[in-house]
Amino acid sequence: xxxxxxxxxxxxxxxxxxxxxxxxxxxxxxxxxxxxxxxxxxxxxxxxxxxxxxxxxxxxxxxxxxxxxxxxxxxxxxxxxxxxxxxxxxxxxxxxxxxxxxxxxxxxxxxxxxxxxxxxxxxxxxxxxxxxxxxxxxxxxxxxxxxxxxxxxxxxxxxxxxxxxxxxxxxxxxxxxxxxxxxxxxxxxxxxxxxxxxxxxxxxxxxxxxxxxxxxxxxxxxxxxxxxxxxxxxxxxxxxxxxxxxxxxxxxxxxxxxxxxxxxxxxxxxxxxxxxxxxxxxxxxxxxxxxxxxxxxxxxxxxxxx
Amino acid sequence: xxxxxxxxxxxxxxxxxxxxxxxxxxxxxxxxxxxxxxxxxxxxxxxxxxxxxxxxxxxxxxxxxxxxxxxxxxxxxxxxxxxxxxxxxxxxxxxxxxxxxxxxxxxxxxxxxxxxxxxxxxxxxxxxxxxxxxxxxxxxxxxxxxxxxxxxxxxxxxxxxxxxxxxxxxxxxxxxxxxxxxxxxxxxxxxxxxxxxxxxxxxxxxxxxxxxxxxxxxxxxxxxxxxxxxxxxxxxxxxxxxxxxxxxxxxxxxxxxxxxxxxxxxxxxxxxxxxxxxxxxxxxxxxxxxxxxxxxxxxxxxxxxxxxxxxxxxxxxxxxxxxxxxxxxxxxxxxxxxxxxxxxxxxxxxxxxxxxxxxxxxxxxxxxxxxxxxxxxxxxxxxxxxxxxxxxxxxxxxxxxxxxxxxxxxxxxxxxxxxxxxxxxxxxxxxxxxxxxxxxxxxxxxxxxxxxxxxxxxxxxxxxxxxxxxxxxxxxxxxxxxxxxxxxxxxxxxxxxxxxxxxxxxxxxxxxxxxxxxx
Numbered sequence: 001x002x003x004x005x006x007x008x009x010x011x012x013x014x015x016x017x018x019x020x021x022x023x024x025x026x027x028x029x030x031x032x033x034x035x036x037x038x039x040x041x042x043x044x045x046x047x048x049x050x051x052x053x054x055x056x057x058x059x060x061x062x063x064x065x066x067x068x069x070x071x072x073x074x075x076x077x078x079x080x081x082x083x084x085x086x087x088x089x090x091x092x093x094x095x096x097x098x099x100x101x102x103x104x105x106x107x108x109x110x111x112x113x114x115x116x117x118x119x120x121x122x123x124x125x126x127x128x129x130x131x132x133x134x135x136x137x138x139x140x141x142x143x144x145x146x147x148x149x150x151x152x153x154x155x156x157x158x159x160x161x162x163x164x165x166x167x168x169x170x171x172x173x174x175x176x177x178x179x180x181x182x183x184x185x186x187x188x189x190x191x192x193x194x195x196x197x198x199x200x201x202x203x204x205x206x207x208x209x210x211x212x213x214x215x216x217x218x219x220x221x222x223x224x225x226x227x228x229x230x231x232x233x234x235x236x237x238x239x240x241x242x243x244x245x246x247x248x249x250x251x252x253x254x255x256x257x258x259x260x261x262x263x264x265x266x267x268x269x270x271x272x273x274x275x276x277x278x279x280x281x282x283x284x285x286x287x288x289x290x291x292x293x294x295x296x297x298x299x300x301x302x303x304x305x306x
Numbered sequence: 307x308x309x310x311x312x313x314x315x316x317x318x319x320x321x322x323x324x325x326x327x328x329x330x331x332x333x334x335x336x337x338x339x340x341x342x343x344x345x346x347x348x349x350x351x352x353x354x355x356x357x358x359x360x361x362x363x364x365x366x367x368x369x370x371x372x373x374x375x376x377x378x379x380x381x382x383x384x385x386x387x388x389x390x391x392x393x394x395x396x397x398x399x400x401x402x403x404x405x406x407x408x409x410x411x412x413x414x415x416x417x418x419x420x421x422x423x424x425x426x427x428x429x430x431x432x433x434x435x436x437x438x439x440x441x442x443x444x445x446x447x448x449x450x451x452x453x454x455x456x457x458x459x460x461x462x463x464x465x466x467x468x469x470x471x472x473x474x475x476x477x478x479x480x481x482x483x484x485x486x487x488x489x490x491x492x493x494x495x496x497x498x499x500x501x502x503x504x505x506x507x508x509x510x511x512x513x514x515x516x517x518x519x520x521x522x523x524x525x526x527x528x529x530x531x532x533x534x535x536x537x538x539x540x541x542x543x544x545x546x547x548x549x550x551x552x553x554x555x556x557x558x559x560x561x562x563x564x565x566x567x568x569x570x571x572x573x574x575x576x577x578x579x580x581x582x583x584x585x586x587x588x589x590x591x592x593x594x595x596x597x598x599x600x601x602x603x604x605x606x607x608x609x610x611x612x613x614x615x616x617x618x619x620x621x622x623x624x625x626x627x628x629x630x631x632x633x634x635x636x637x638x639x640x641x642x643x644x645x646x647x648x649x650x651x652x653x654x655x656x657x658x659x660x661x662x663x664x665x666x667x668x669x670x671x672x673x674x675x676x677x678x679x680x681x682x683x684x685x686x687x688x689x690x691x692x693x694x695x696x697x698x699x700x701x702x703x704x705x706x707x708x709x710x711x712x713x714x715x716x717x718x719x720x721x722x723x724x725x726x727x728x729x730x731x732x733x734x735x736x737x738x739x740x741x742x743x744x745x746x747x748x749x750x751x752x753x754x755x756x757x758x759x760x761x762x763x764x765x766x767x768x769x770x771x772x773x774x775x776x777x778x779x780x781x782x783x784x785x786x787x788x789x790x791x792x793x794x795x796x797x798x799x800x801x802x803x804x805x806x807x808x809x810x811x812x813x814x815x816x817x818x819x820x821x822x823x824x825x
Contacts, residue, residue, distance in 0.1 A: 290719075
């Protein structure tokens with residue numbers, strides 16, 4: 001600034017405190033879940049209503065930041081008057097609904113879903129799975145060793161991501177995060193039909209030839225570890241990945257001015273991966289390649305040369 | 307409206323929010339010489355010639371007035387200088403603008419109408435507007451449009467310079483500009499200075515200091531002989547790099563405090579190794595939306611490396627000043643006590659609220675989600691917002707038959723500035739520096755993709771491989787500033803400086819390309 005610049009206002013005049021327009025008023029919908037009455041705003045799902053009552057509903061393909069796609073069916077509930085079970089994550093609450101979330105029929109269905117998934121897919125790095133399996137008594141072994149699986153070698157074609165589709169339950173979250181729900185890059189989609197359905201780049205080209213921009217937002221939403229940071233994958237392979245020795249600290253990305261919150265995962269004094277909180281208004285859990293992977297500069301040359 | 311911004315690559319998470327709007331039916335207009343990845347999402351791309359922004363903005367202003375789309379009530383209520391502005395832009399007809407900018411008159415007309423008629427409109431810009439020798443004129447030309455249409459001071463309507471670095475906003479807010487104390491309080495205002503003098507118990511120089519470009523001038527004249535550089539790499543980042551290197555090399559004494567042994571550090575007499583502010587120290591940064599947010603220690607710094615604050619406090623101690631514990635929160639509380647707009651931002655509140663947008667005057671104040679709401683208050687609070695009359699002026703580095711190609715510069719998605727930080731991770735997207743030109747120019751100059759050419763400006767010359775980019779029009783070329791080891795872009799750029807902001811014209815260099823004999 002120089003003499004040519006307009007003289008600043010001192011003190012800056014204070015105006016009214018600005019406000020966002022109030023959210024649209026929504027009518028309340030009353031329904032019954034497991035015999036308890038609950039009232040939720042119009043547009044809420046059965047899952048929202050159940051959570052309001054503190055009823056823990058299992059979910060795999062659902063995420064707050066993504067549009068529901070209804071593919072895993074682990075959240076199904078019994079709706080009075082409905083021939084089939086309905087997915088709680090996407091079915092909107094309607095006045096007078098009567099719902100059971102823990103009936104024999106629901107429990108059986110959830111158990112079968114978990115067994116089918118775990119018999120065909122490697123769920124060893126899916127953090128939610130053991131809890132769900134125990135809760136519903138799922139026994140994937142009962143289909144025997146001949147059960148068909150999606151076992152295949154992991155795809156390692158770059159230094160940032162590993163894609164291990166032997167761990168993929170086809171929840172579509174990565175496709176959604178790469179597509180209209182966040183990144184709008186469309187590097188991946190579902191290819192094939194039936195048991196051969198799988199997540200793929202166009203023409204199954206390596207990631208390095210695809211439209212991928214390495215934001216890592218697909219990894220951020222993957223519920224099974226099929227998509228994994230290479231740093232985490234390598235440490236797991238070497239047997240050094242140890243979450244009990246890790247800390248998580250929220251800070252701000254060192255790159256552009258958007259102010260994305262980074263959750264730094266630290267183990268033994270080093271950064272081992274970066275995520276972002278889903279409930280953060282700037283990022284909604286999403287980052288770009290620099291935020292997600294650009295931290296390496298504090299790790300190389302430790303101790304940094306003078 | 308994105309004007310001189312490629313946010314898709316330079317502010318990717320902001321662009322997520324923008325795309326959410328586009329998905330819900332918002333119109334996107336991108337004004338940029340290059341058809342960028344941002345422009346690919348636009349309802350209309352206005353591919354103007356580099357440095358013709360004022361012509362375009364003035365013509366849009368004229369069209370808005372002529373079509374009766376100006377917001378008369380707002381103009382009368384809250385602005386000044388409208389009649390002069392109206393007279394001033396009269397000569398900027400659509401036809402003239404088409405001739406000067408290269409954008410079809412009809413596209414200018416449609417964009418002006420869409421902007422003026424929109425219920426809510428944001429006008430965002432980045433360095434395409436500000437890295438010019440008439441940067442401030444460019445900015446006020448855009449502000450005129452907001453004043454003309456009342457797209458300011460309302461929810462989701464405003465002007466918004468997208469900040470390129472995580473704390474460039476905070477740096478300015480904290481007084482890291484030559485004429486301000488923290489909170490934009492003017493150094494040359496006696497009352498303000500008296501407040502700071504009372505707090506610090508000493509006299510403060512009533513003269514404002516120098517900005518970066520002014521410092522280089524002072525070095526040239528031998529008036530500045532000693533420099534303390536914190537976290538900057540001007541040897542690589544300054545326009546006309548050879549001059550910058552010569553001047554810094556000629557200093558009597560230079561201290562560089564940095565994470566890395568940069569090109570600038572290599573010239574220093576003393577290098578002080580510093581911790582990474584975002585993950586090895588406590589403190590705050592301020593984002594592009596004026597949101598002050600906490601940074602925290604997530605990992606320990608390497609041995610022998612210290613927090614900037616500790617280093618500065620130790621230096622003060624050697625100079626005979628005891629400043630107390632070198633703690634970020636203590637310094638922040640000092641800021642709060644002296645800068646009214648930060649007054650209500652205790653660390654406790656910053657934690658609880660996940661950051662607060664300034665101004666936040668006291669601990670009951672929620673922060674402000676947009677500025678300038680006062681302009682709509684009835685009666686008006688504070689002074690009127692002035693229209694400014696600015697003229698189109700071509701870039702300082704003129705095109706002629708010896709230098710017929712316009713070179714502009716920018717960032718790539720996976721890289722950042724001189725690549726000191728972003729160069730350290732293995733990005734699958736990274737490719738070597740190329741001189742991007744249009745395929746038509748490839749034919750015209752008889753060069754192949756991948757062929758190395760000599761690129762020369764009036765200041766220097768570099769060798770770079772050619773890449774064809776169909777997003778560039780004939781006569782336009784592009785380089786980044788990321789790969790100075792390979793192609794020293796700033797050997798070419800001009801240090802024509804905007805006298806008001808001190809910014810160099812990185813965006814407009816006149817070059818020629820020639821076959822390189824080593825091929």
